[in-house]
Amino acid sequence: MIGSPKSLSDSGSFLWIAQRVSGLLVFFYFLFILGILVSVQDVTYEYWKSIFNNRLVQVFSLLAIVSLITHAWIGIQCVISDYITERLIGPKAILIRRTLSNFFGLLLMFYLFWSLLILWNL
Amino acid sequence: MLTVSVYRYNPEADEAPYMQDFPFDSEGKDLMVLDVLEKLKVIDPSLVFRRSCREGVCGSDGVNISGKNGLACITPLSEAVRDDKLVIRPLPGLPVVRDLVIDMSQFYAQYEKIKPYMMNESAPPEKERLQSQEDRAKLDGLYECILCACCSTACPSFWWNPDKFIGPSGLLQAYRFLADTRDTATEERLTDLQDPFSVFRCHGIMNCVQVCPKGLNPTKAIGHIRTMLVKNAL
Numbered sequence: 001m002i003g004s005p006k007s008l009s010d011s012g013s014f015l016w017i018a019q020r021v022s023g024l025l026v027f028f029y030f031l032f033i034l035g036i037l038v039s040v041q042d043v044t045y046e047y048w049k050s051i052f053n054n055r056l057v058q059v060f061s062l063l064a065i066v067s068l069i070t071h072a073w074i075g076i077q078c079v080i081s082d083y084i085t086e087r088l089i090g091p092k093a094i095l096i097r098r099t100l101s102n103f104f105g106l107l108l109m110f111y112l113f114w115s116l117l118i119l120w121n122l
Numbered sequence: 123m124l125t126v127s128v129y130r131y132n133p134e135a136d137e138a139p140y141m142q143d144f145p146f147d148s149e150g151k152d153l154m155v156l157d158v159l160e161k162l163k164v165i166d167p168s169l170v171f172r173r174s175c176r177e178g179v180c181g182s183d184g185v186n187i188s189g190k191n192g193l194a195c196i197t198p199l200s201e202a203v204r205d206d207k208l209v210i211r212p213l214p215g216l217p218v219v220r221d222l223v224i225d226m227s228q229f230y231a232q233y234e235k236i237k238p239y240m241m242n243e244s245a246p247p248e249k250e251r252l253q254s255q256e257d258r259a260k261l262d263g264l265y266e267c268i269l270c271a272c273c274s275t276a277c278p279s280f281w282w283n284p285d286k287f288i289g290p291s292g293l294l295q296a297y298r299f300l301a302d303t304r305d306t307a308t309e310e311r312l313t314d315l316q317d318p319f320s321v322f323r324c325h326g327i328m329n330c331v332q333v334c335p336k337g338l339n340p341t342k343a344i345g346h347i348r349t350m351l352v353k354n355a356l
Contacts, residue, residue, distance in 0.1 A: 012315075012322035013355035016348070082282045082323070 019074045022067035029064035058119060065115045069108050076104045123147055124203060126158060128169065129211040131218050139218065146208075148199055155187055155202055155210065156194035159222075171222040178335060181270030185222050186211040191272040191333040213275035215284065228284045229271045229291070235314070236288060236296040241307035257303040264298035264343060266336050267291060273330035273340055279323045286319035290330035290340030293321060297343035300350065312351055321347050 036051065037043060051057055080100050086093045124146045131139035144162050156176055163169045171194070174180040178196035185194050187202045188209050202208055216224040242251065274280045274289035288296065296315065299305050315321045321344060330340040 010317060011355065012318040012320070013351045015318055016322055017352060017355065078323075081319075082279070085282055087284070088282070 015074050018070055022071040022074075025067040026064055026071060029060060029067075032060065052119070061119055062116070065112065065119075069112050073105070073108055076108075077101065080104075123206070124199075125207045126162060127207060127209045128159075128162065128221070129218075130169075130221055132168075132220055133218075141209075152198045152200045154195055155185070155192075155197045155199065155208070156183055158199070158208065159183075159194060159210070169222075170220045179268065181268035184213050184270040184272045184275075184335075186213055191276045193270060193272070193335045196335060213271055215275045215277075215281040216271075224271075224275075226271060229269075229274055229289065232274075232284070232288045232292040233269065233295065235320075236292050236299070237307070237311065237314075238295050238299065240299070240302070240305055241310070242304060243306060251304045253303060260301045260303075261298060263338055264294060264301060266338060267294050267298075268336060270335060272333045272335055273338075276329040276333045277324075278327070278329070279325060283319060283323060286317075287323040288315070288320050290324070290344065293324070293347060294338060294340040294343045297347050300347060308350075312347075312354055315347060316351055316355075321351065324348075 040047065052061065080097055084093050084097045084100070089096070126144045126146045127141045128144065129139060130136070130142045144165065146158060146161070148158070154176075156173055159169070159171055159173075163171075171185070172182040173195065174182040176183075176195045178193050181193070183194040184191060186192075187194065187197050188204055188207075191213055192202075194210075199208065210222065212218050212222045212224045216226060216228060219225050240251075269291060271291060273294075274291045277287075277290055279287045280289040296311065300308055300311055305311075324341070324344045326341055326344075328341045331338075331342075334340070
């Protein structure tokens with residue numbers, strides 16, 4: 001066993017695994033929704049409601065949403081730390097990076113709670 | 123008649139870098155780019171570039187030739203000239219000292235980080251640490267790196283984070299020691315590489331493979347390191 005990182009976000013392996021697992025979950029959820037759209041002729045509001053009232057679908061949807069948020073968070077962090085560096089734009093990069101990181105963090109949290117609200121209110 | 127366009131910059135005299143055009147007659151010969159540079163230096167002795175062995179072994183004369191990193195001494199004009207024009211620039215992404223000479227401190231700092239030497243705590247045998255032929259074969263394609271920096275300076279991840287991402291050259295060397303059965307510091311080496319930047323900032327675009335003048339495959343080596351790190355984390 002190799003030495004432990006200080007936190008999970010300090011572990012490249014954890015982030016790498018999280019991004020791939022979350023990507024796979026979102027992919028399977030996409031296939032699930034696509035399957036419904038292709039196989040059912042008249043997809044009405046009542047039909048969607050009956051699908052999403054199923055406990056398993058709710059759990060799957062929740063997993064997909066959390067996965068999407070996780071996937072987006074890791075990806076955005078990666079892009080920010082790749083392009084906004086002190087080397088490229090000087091010391092102000094630290095402030096810009098933190099601001100963008102917090103902005104996207106809050107935005108993704110907002111999306112998460114909004115999605116949960118939609119799911120619970122069905 | 124060729125036009126050879128060369129990047130010029132003398133920080134003590136020039137305000138900004140510029141490209142200088144030289145007319146050049148190769149007399150129909152398929153010269154190497156280094157031969158062209160040597161002939162230009164006769165015309166203009168102020169032109170500065172690194173060179174040593176002139177046969178692709180020392181790795182001194184890595185430059186950007188018509189947009190692609192390579193060794194000037196083993197790149198023939200027939201491969202490098204486009205529309206009767208040859209463009210020679212320093213390797214990208216590292217500070218220019220003068221003309222085609224770059225400051226490679228950051229590149230060597232990353233190389234130093236991966237501890238490029240055998241680590242084995244056990245008492246050394248009387249003669250040497252032996253290896254089976256199969257184990258020795260695992261090092262083929264890894265040990266041949268000449269540290270010319272063509273790969274690392276072709277890598278956008280290294281341009282963006284040269285202080286955090288080890289770069290393809292350093293990681294190829296890191297795997298050379300991870301794959302060596304005589305080395306016993308695998309855990310220590312992997313611990314040093316497990317942060318989100320050192321290895322995982324490789325996005326696998328394979329620029330390194332495309333430009334390596336020795337035909338090596340750093341992306342493959344990085345993939346092996348990543349697998350080792352992920353297996354250890356699970």
